[in-house]
Amino acid sequence: MSLRVLLADDEHLIRGALAALLALEDDLVVVAEAATGPEALAMALAHRPDVAVLDLQMPGADGVSVATSLRDELPGCRVMIVTSHGRPGHLKRALAMGVRAFVPKTVSAQRLAELIRSVHAGNRYVDPELAADAISAGDSPLTEREAEVLELAADGAPVAEIAERASLSQGTVRNYLSSAAIKIGAENRHAAVRLARERGWV
Amino acid sequence: MSLRVLLADDEHLIRGALAALLALEDDLVVVAEAATGPEALAMALAHRPDVAVLDLQMPGADGVSVATSLRDELPGCRVMIVTSHGRPGHLKRALAMGVRAFVPKTVSAQRLAELIRSVHAGNRYVDPELAADAISAGDSPLTEREAEVLELAADGAPVAEIAERASLSQGTVRNYLSSAAIKIGAENRHAAVRLARERGWV
DNA sequence: CTGCCCTTATGACAAATGTCAGAAGCGGAC
DNA sequence: GTCCGCTTCTGACATTTGTCATAAGGGCAG
Known part of the structure; x- marks a missing residue:
């Protein structure tokens, strides 16, 4: 009995290539592919894969949102997130949503296949480098409202x-903006937004 | 005589997968792979490929910089840029540097192979959607200094x-910041930075 | 040569922002 | 029950930005 995999990535080139490489592993079978968040969700419900490999950034809904929905609607399906640019915030959010693995796209296909098997067996995996970033970034010193207001300031809107x-x-x-900037150690709110983004606090 | 290809992409997963897919085409042969800008350049000089397929974002030096160097040092090599997030500015810069094709990663491997052959035959190709974006974004209304100062303002630094x-x-x-913001139609410099970024003007 | 635009600069003013002190209500911790 | 921290507000003040008028020098086109 082979391991059923769902692949979701908006980049056709990568998704196709990935599917081809995973197909070389004879215990893995790609049962569905999706290019958008909603599509990934629909495909998952229709094909009930054992493991869902989701890209972090997709049109419609990002990988973490899809993971959230999947956890509720298809609890038996293990979710992995694959990404090019992993921010600490995403990792934290993903882990909280029950994602089993968080890997950068710099791994080889070989390694990815191993990780898929490992995740299916019930293990968890987080890329060491991303984990280190997340830990060194620490917890947000911001209160709920400070973070909320800072987020609204993100696009340069006036007070x-x-x-x-x-x-x-x-x-x-x-x-709020003032105290947030002081806590973050930024000269003004715009720099504060940038730093908070980098550290995954917004 | 088969067509020699160089592949450069920092994402091992994608590079490997791509190499495997292109290897299926019997007139194409991947003679070198690289994960960084400088490495791509070195590989190109060492292996003298017919076509270089470069990712836009790579550590060290981006695809366009590599293309610039390649044009001088290996004029016979045709350069293609492949990217996930194509900004109008990049396209314009790339075309000015003699890049022969600019394609999004949403194309299929099949199509990419066709494009590689087409580029080798001397044709040019720009993804229609990216081209439309670039045209609708228009030319930058900013003077050189305005753009320069705006860029320095990007990280929220004070005046x-x-x-x-x-x-x-x-x-x-x-x-400068004031006139730049007015030309762009933004409420303040921070919003101006954001909009200029989106339109590829910085 | 004469405009015209870009670059650079000043000074002055208005508006936005950052900072601080103080105060009130509310909820949880001890 | 009291204390502490979060939320929310006001008012006042200093500082930073944004805007405008104005000006001088350089370069390029006509």
Whole structure:
């Protein structure tokens, strides 16, 4: 009985190539492919794979969202996230959502196949480098509201707009932004946004 | 006589998979692989491929830089850029550097093989969608200095720091940032940076 | 040669932002 | 029950930005 795999990646080139390589392993069979988040979900429900290999960035819904839905709707399916740019925040979020493995695309296909088997056997795996990043980034020092307001500041909106969107007074928004920037150690809110992003705090 | 190809991509998974798929085409042979910009350059000089397939984002030097060097040092080699996230600016820069094709990773391996042959035969190719983006984004309305200063503002640095790094007076920096923001139609420099990025102007 | 645009700069003013002190309500911890 | 931290607000102030007018020098096109 072979191991049924779902592949989801928006890059046709990579998905196809990957499918071809995994097909060389005779205990693995790719039963479905998807190019978008929603499609991945639908495919998973239709084909009930043993392991879902999801790209982190896909149109529609990212890998972590799909993992969340999958956990509820198809609990027997083990989920792996494969990514090119792994931010600590994504890792943390993914792990919280029950994702079993988080691997960078720099691994070889051989290794990926091993990891798929390992995950299917019930093991977990996180790329050591990504794990180190996540640990060194530490926990967010921001309160819930500080993080929320900082996020609204991300696209360079002026305080007035942030205040409106957050239903807060402008003074309050300025206080939050100020304290967030101080906690992060940034010169101003824009640098704070950038640093918080890098550390996976937003 | 088969067509010699160089593959450069920092993602081992993809590079390996791609190499395997291209090997299935009996008129193509992958003579070298590279994971970084400088490595790609060295490999190209050592193996003198007919076509170089470069990823846009690689550690060390991006695909366009490599293409620039290759044009000088190995003029007979046709260069193709393959990318996941194609920004209009990259396309323009790449074309100016003599790149023969600019394709998104959403194409199939089959199609990529066709394009490699086509490029080798002397044709050019640009993904229609990317081309449309580039055209609709239009030309940058920014002067050289405006763009330069805007770039220095990208990480949220205060005016004083930008002024120092650009060796300009603070007043001049504020003038440039102001006019750049006005030309772009942004509320402030931070939003301007974001929009300019999206449109490939920085 | 005369415009015109780019570069660089000043000074001045208005507006936005950052910082601080203080205060009130609310919920959880001890 | 009291204390502490989070949320929310106001008001005041200093600092930073954004905007505008104005100007001088350089380069290029007509």
